Amino acid sequence: MIRVENLHLHFGGIRAVDGVSLEIEQGSITGLIGPNGAGKTTLFNVIAGVYPPSEGRVFLQDEDITGLGPHQLFHRGVLRTAHEFSSLTVAENLTTVPAGQAGEELLNAWFRRGRVRAQEAEIRARAADVIHFLGLDEVAGERAGALSGGQKKLLELGRTMMAEPRIVFLDEVGAGVNRTLLRSIGDAILRLNRERGYTFCMIEHDIDFISRLCQPVIVMALARRGQVRPAGDRLLPGARPQTRRRPIMSFLIGDGMTGGYGDADIIRNCTIEAEQGEIAVIVGPNGAGKSTAMKAVFGMVMLRAGAVLLDGEDITRLSPQERVRKGMGFVPQERNVFTTMSVQENLEMGAYIRAGDIADPMARVFDLFPILKERRRQIAGELSGGQRQQVAIGRALMTEPRVLMLDEPTAGVSPVVMDDLFDRILEIRATGIAILMVEQNAAQALSIADRGYVLVTGENRHTDTGAALLADPEVRRSFLGG
Amino acid sequence: MTDVANAIVLLLNFVIVPGVAYGSQLALGALGVTLVFGILRFANFAHGDVMAFGTMVVLLTTWWFQGMGVGIAPLPTALIALPFGIAAAAAFNLTADRLVFRFYRRRKSPPVILLIASIGVMFALQGIVRLIIGPNDQRLADGARFIIKASEFKAATGLKEGLAIKLSQGLTVAVTAIAVAALFLFLQRSRAGKAMRAYSDNEDLALLSGVNPDRVVLYAWLIAATLAAVAGTMYGIDKSFKPFTYFQLLLPTFSSAILGGIGHPVGAVVGAFIVALSETGVTYAYKKFLRYLLPESWEPGGLVQLLSTDYKLAISFVILVVVLLVRPTGIFRGRVLS
């Protein structure tokens, strides 16, 4: 139905999509999986007309649709789901969607009210059906911006139903959604596929979800399509969460943390610990709350319950800046360097919070990352992805922290650079710092981890040493892809 | 050969010298706009009137000094009154921030709300300035008029064309050079300057690094006020002080800042000179200039003026639109201080 031929997209020097070819069969639910930074979302955006490709063609049936804008594709039956209109009501979000509304032309709106009203009544009736189908009746009159995350996902599906498309591109419809809701979303997708014949193409990280719905599944490697792999039989569900208490207090403890950004809790009774001279790794599917758990430890998330202890001291109420002063260093996943400042200035900014001489820590960072010494006058924005990551880590090390926290340090870098970064992280561990990191590349990360946490929907699912988790067949099946 | 020299002098006298002086004034204004944009992320429509406000205080202080017989002849008295203008502009900016902008900043309102709020500030400030000093033209310059007089230049070089450099022009360029150098030194070398650049580049990471946002915003307002008062005073000495003219300066000022890539200080300076020189260059009548260079038979009939001087404003604007269409980020990649 959709055929993509040798698609490229380059932003400046970055190859976001690099020669992807794939085909989506009519009537299929095609899954697209792959590591972070593989360019899945970007690929979606190119196919859906958000960005014109640098090279390559996209065909719908046999029509060349390369370079058409999103609204033109919509009228050809290609729908890319998008955020809700937050200031419109739920009902309006649905009634806005249908194409060919006479009332969207001013002359009709002014002078042909009868026709507009009749059509509008029909659209409203359809919207009411959809609202009922999704169980959103109670919030139909609410502003869509006030909905919970899960309800917004349902609304997204609802808009799909109003559009009556031929093919729907769904980007992580399951992220941050609890199991029950995910099931009903999955059911809805299956029904739409079977009863209305919509073709779906979806990006998803939850292996269970993918394997239940998708046939075929396309695995994307870094910025390039990998092999097509039909999903096997339904994978076994994970075991019940297990928690265990350690008799000795760890250096850093996030104990029974519950919280999130808005009203909804993203992590629930989640416990994370890290010891000096050790590496602790948090893994799990997307939307499991891995980053949120780490940010909670760092004070960037409102906690409704639980506590954070550093070296026995309760730091639950401290701001992130104060935690930096207490000896915590944090490397965000994205935008983690000052791109317009030189490498040296980036490091200086890392030490901004501490008074006094910074020659020593800077020398140590340069020892750890010799390339940075060479490039210290270069603007950080001009560095390669791996070098930038080194600057980011170096920046966090400038305060000489006792705990270093890394949020997906290897996202979007090549395997060679990834190995190199892991080696550096091992070197940092050797200096006696406690390291806590979130990783998408679960297998590699667990292989260097002294302890590992598998989170699922914001709760601890498995906790053990890295090696033990790697050996656990259940963990392997559910989270490490075999 | 003397024809060529005459032509060059002509061009210098009527295009380059006034253009450079005007460019310097614009550069100071554009730097303020770009700095506020880089830190506070909104286009401050009140900036032109902050210039007027600062200059007004300079003017009042100058009158006071003149009344007391205090002066630094041959330099204009306004120079020693300048600190008062800077202090007043700074006080105004800080008050406006405290009463208006801080509220929206803390609520993380979208930039366009701050922009509209700045229109409210602009209204009030225009009222204040006119209430105090009225809407009329005022002279700010006193002291010597020229560094080089046209007649002296002719006598010294024996050329037919004279080159006059007004004291105000020389002063403007000198003061701008000092102010820009000081600002760049501050941004590049000082701890606070680096914090400002970091904040402008990546707010979250800067906060994480322990940069105090209130402090950075405070510096941005102070520097913008200083630059505005200096720019306004220099413009006033060079031409004259009229509140409405200062409001109109907003357009070339914004053009310069956007042209160079808004949020980018070097860009603002470069943009300012491009705007100023194109304004003087495009509105200059080249008839006499060409007469020196072309053989007699080719002498042009008309004035050879691309556009009448009344269309000055249009030029900065056309450049702006062309740049935005061709390269939306400006000449230098904007949005950050560096």
Add this chain to the structure above:
Amino acid sequence: MTARFRTPLLFVVMAALLAAVGFGQSWVVSLSILNLCLISAIMALGLNMQWGYAGLLNVGVMGFAALGGLAGVLVSQAPVGEAWAAGGGGLGIALAVVVGTALLIVLLRRFVPKGALRTSATAALLIAGFFIARIFFDPAVEAIERIDSATTGYIGGAGLPIILSWMVGGVLAAGAAWLIGKVALGLRTDYFAIATLGIAEIVITVIKNEDWLGRGVKNVTGLDRPVPYEIDLQQSPWFLDLVHWLGVDPIAGSSIFVKLCYAVLFALVLIAVVWLAERALNSPWGRMMRAIRDNEDAAAAMGKDVTRRHMQIFVLGAAVMGIAGAMLTTLDGQFTPGSYQPLRFTFLVWVMVIVGGSGNNWGAVFGGFLVWFVWVEAEPAGFWLMDAITAGLPEDNALRAHLLDSAAYMRLIVMGLILLVVMRFSPRGIIPERRGR
């Protein structure tokens, strides 16, 4: 329920304010304010369409209003035959050159692929077109402006009733908006604001300097009127009978009658615009517009042509501003390019929309009424305030004289404060946008 009565109540209060001026100051003043309130309301409605419906930050209201005003001259003034004879041909050729150049550029850009060649060829065509047009344009303009420059010196108009100019002004402004939109609508919000600010200034500069077109700063006075002249009224028996019957002085009566005539005409236009605007806003079209304003990317994904809709609303809003501009010139009876100032014609209209309630047509209308009323009445109020403050000082005190002289500028401060206070404490305006229809 309170919300339902709030809006009518606010308009009743507004009427009471105007009536208070009628009783307190004079009915002539009150009606003058009312007429400008009506025009302001229309202008605010135009801006409300652009900003309130679609989120387009247009800071160039003045330009569209001035184009509307120019239409007043071009429609109603008698054509100057000699001027056409002297320079009409040259103007025509220059226009043809401009149109031809534009066509060539369009063709070029359609058939030559993107690249250095296309850019340089476009630039070359532009420059060549500019100079060739100037060859014909300059002498024609000189010839036109030489003809009886004390009274005409321009091409004149079409000699039609001025009321037609309201429509022509709308069309003129809409055409300009279409051209501007082609260039500027793709820009991000703050750049768009600055671009429109600049374009408005350019429009004014052109009108001020192109004397052949509308006499520039020499102004055009004594424009045609859609209503009777006071002098004529004072001599017509039916009117004298009427004022006699009412017991009013004929001179004051004629002035009030004329103003009432204008008020009726303006009110008719306002009602028509509000009626169309309300119908549009409450239709699927309005819903689509709000969706686009809310999230352009999502709207595009749902099949809405964002670019086309932005253009549509920009042109429409500009047309309404142009109509208001033409009405204003009609009311003034003269066209004075020098009087167009951004503060009065752009930013004041912004205050009207924000204070009234952006996104709500009734809000914009109310904002237009209230803000214009305050704008006018702030002057006497400021004078009174200054007088009260300085009452202790002797009559000839310099400070007192200065403050009384400058009291008019109080209105600027008041406007700024009103805008800031409303934004802070009632950010959605006095009559907020209705949500959820």
